[in-house]
Each structure stands twice: as structure tokens, then as C-alpha cells.
Amino acid sequence: MQWNSVGDFFAMGGYALYVWGSFGACALLMIAEPFLARRRLSEARRLLARERLADELDLQQKNP
Amino acid sequence: MRQSIVHWFKFASPQSFYPLAGRMIPWFWAAAAIFGIAGLWISFFVAPTDAQQGEGYRIIFVHVPASWMSMFIYLVMAFWAGLGLALNTRVSGMMAQALAPTGALMAALSLLTGALWGKPMWGAWWVWDARLTSELILFFLYLGFMALQAAIDDPRRADKAGAILALVGVVNIPIIYFSVKWWNTLHQGSTINLNKAPSMAQTMLWGMMLMALAFWMYSIAMALMRVRAIILERERHTEWVKHAVE
Numbered sequence: 001m002q003w004n005s006v007g008d009f010f011a012m013g014g015y016a017l018y019v020w021g022s023f024g025a026c027a028l029l030m031i032a033e034p035f036l037a038r039r040r041l042s043e044a045r046r047l048l049a050r051e052r053l054a055d056e057l058d059l060q061q062k063n064p
Numbered sequence: 065m066r067q068s069i070v071h072w073f074k075f076a077s078p079q080s081f082y083p084l085a086g087r088m089i090p091w092f093w094a095a096a097a098i099f100g101i102a103g104l105w106i107s108f109f110v111a112p113t114d115a116q117q118g119e120g121y122r123i124i125f126v127h128v129p130a131s132w133m134s135m136f137i138y139l140v141m142a143f144w145a146g147l148g149l150a151l152n153t154r155v156s157g158m159m160a161q162a163l164a165p166t167g168a169l170m171a172a173l174s175l176l177t178g179a180l181w182g183k184p185m186w187g188a189w190w191v192w193d194a195r196l197t198s199e200l201i202l203f204f205l206y207l208g209f210m211a212l213q214a215a216i217d218d219p220r221r222a223d224k225a226g227a228i229l230a231l232v233g234v235v236n237i238p239i240i241y242f243s244v245k246w247w248n249t250l251h252q253g254s255t256i257n258l259n260k261a262p263s264m265a266q267t268m269l270w271g272m273m274l275m276a277l278a279f280w281m282y283s284i285a286m287a288l289m290r291v292r293a294i295i296l297e298r299e300r301h302t303e304w305v306k307h308a309v310e
């Protein structure tokens with residue numbers, strides 16, 4: 001291992017901004033994307049549940 | 065033989081692909097996490113300091129995987145789009161649509177990490193060189209594909225229009241790949257070559273490969289997650305969808 005201390009590790013030999021900027025940007029976007037996709041899926045499910053409820057109410061009104 | 069072909073075609077229907085995708089997603093997330101942790105460990109604690117670039121070279125462990133995936137996802141997306149165009153299968157168009165945002169993300173990450181690497185090493189965030197410009201065009205191809213599909217209301221027509229754009233855009237992939245050979249550029253040559261030994265330390269190579277596998281597994285998990293949402297959106301008036309979602 002080439003790091004003598006934690007500070008050494010975070011300093012990245014003077015390239016901290018560039019190295020942590022790159023890994024940070026990847027982490028940020030690759031954590032955000034699954035959450036957005038998950039939200040899209042639950043939104044689609046919510047709409048479907050609502051449509052089904054509307055269908056059921058329709059059916060009840062037609063044949064009480 | 066015939067039996068197995070029929071078996072595979074079964075998954076071409078959204079109805080059977082939806083639950084199958086749902087079952088596969090956790091496995092790809094697990095694989096992405098395992099490869100990612102191992103890759104990060106090697107990236108920061110095993111791979112030695114570079115003789116020329118010091119610690120700055122460590123950007124390679126995210127830059128190369130993101131760049132590879134941005135090109136590979138485009139090829140897969142064009143494949144699905146072309147298959148949908150040729151065979152008119154429903155899931156194909158949905159797969160192409162599901163892959164585009166993740167491909168765009170990878171292209172964006174490639175450009176962003178590239179800029180962060182270019183500044184300390186070349187002294188410029190951006191140069192209009194062949195490799196960088198063709199990667200930027202790839203990013204715009206993804207955005208164009210997504211915008212075109214979003215602009216057309218009928219999903220089947222959107223798939224067809226998108227497929228043509230995706231297939232025409234494929235020509236850009238070999239341009240990106242060979243740009244460092246064809247033109248005189250600031251960008252360094254490819255790290256991995258089929259016909260010669262890699263020009264880097266063994267541990268660096270391992271770290272890069274593990275990170276690439278992690279990005280790959282991540283992309284599959286993302287595409288499957290998104291295709292499930294697209295299936296529900298597009299098939300919402302069918303009977304099976306009404307029963308699939310409790």
C-alpha cells in the first residue's frame with residue numbers, strides 16, 4: 001500500500017480534485033439513476049392500481 | 065432443438081419478460097456490488113502509483129469502464145432497435161428505449177472524467193480532438209434518440225424512427241474506437257490491444273477489468289429496471305398487466 005496516512009490518501013498526491021471529482025461524479029450519478037428508475041416503476045404501478053380501481057367502481061355502478 | 069427455440073421466443077413477449085426481468089435484477093445488483101467493491105479496493109489500495117502521472121492516473125479506473133460501456137451499450141441498443149425493426153417484436157423496442165438513458169449516462173461520465181483527467185495532464189479541460197469529439201457525438205446520439213422517441217406519441221412509430229437513427233449512428237462507434245489510430249490526437253492510445261501485451265501493470269489491468277465488469281452489471285440491472293417500467297406504461301390497457309400488478 002502506498003498511503004502513509006489517511007490525509008495522504010485523501011490528498012491523492014496533489015490530484016485530489018481530479019481523482020475525487022471523477023469518482024464522486026460516478027458515484028453520484030450511478031446512485032441517482034436507480035432511484036429515478038425505481039420511481040418511474042412505482043409511478044406506473046400507482047397509475048395502474050388507480051385505473052383498476054376506476055374499472056371496479058364502474059362495474060359496481062353498472063350492476064349494483 | 066425446436067422445443068428450445070420456442071422456449072426462448074416465449075420471453076419475447078412482455079408478459080413473460082416482465083416477471084423474468086424482476087427476478088434477474090437482484091442478481092445483477094449483487095454482481096455489480098461485488099465487482100465494484102473488489103475493483104475499488106484494487107484501484108486505491110493495490111494498484112501502484114504511476115511513474116509518469118502519479119496518483120492522477122487513478123481516474124482510469126472509472127474513465128475507461130464508462131467509455132467502454134458508452135460504446136457497448138450503443139451497440140446493444142442498436143441491435144435491439146434493428147431486431148425490432150426487422151421482426152416487429154414488442155420487447156425489442158422497449159429494450160432499446162430502456163438502454164438509452166444508461167448509455168447517455170455512461171457517455172456523460174466518460175466526458176466528465178475525461179475532462180477531469182485532461183486538465184491536470186494536458187492542461188485543458190477540453191480539446192476538439194478526434195476521440196473527444198466523436199465521444200461527444202455519441203452523447204448527442206443518445207440524447208437525439210431519446211428526444212425523437214419522446215416526440216412521437218405512437219410507441220410503435222417511435223420505435224421505428226428511433227431504430228433508424230440508432231442504426232445510422234452505429235457508424236460513429238468504430239470512429240471513436242479507431243480515432244486514436246486514424247488521427248493524430250492528444251488522447252493516449254488504447255490501453256488494451258488484442259495483438260500486444262497491455263501497456264500497464266498487471267494490478268492496474270485487474271482493477272480496470274473489475275471496474276468494467278461492475279459497470280457492465282450495473283448497466284444490465286438498470287436496463288432491466290427501466291424496461292419493467294416501460295412494459296407497464298406501454299401495456300397498461302392489456303388484461304395481463306391489470307392482473308400482474310397487485
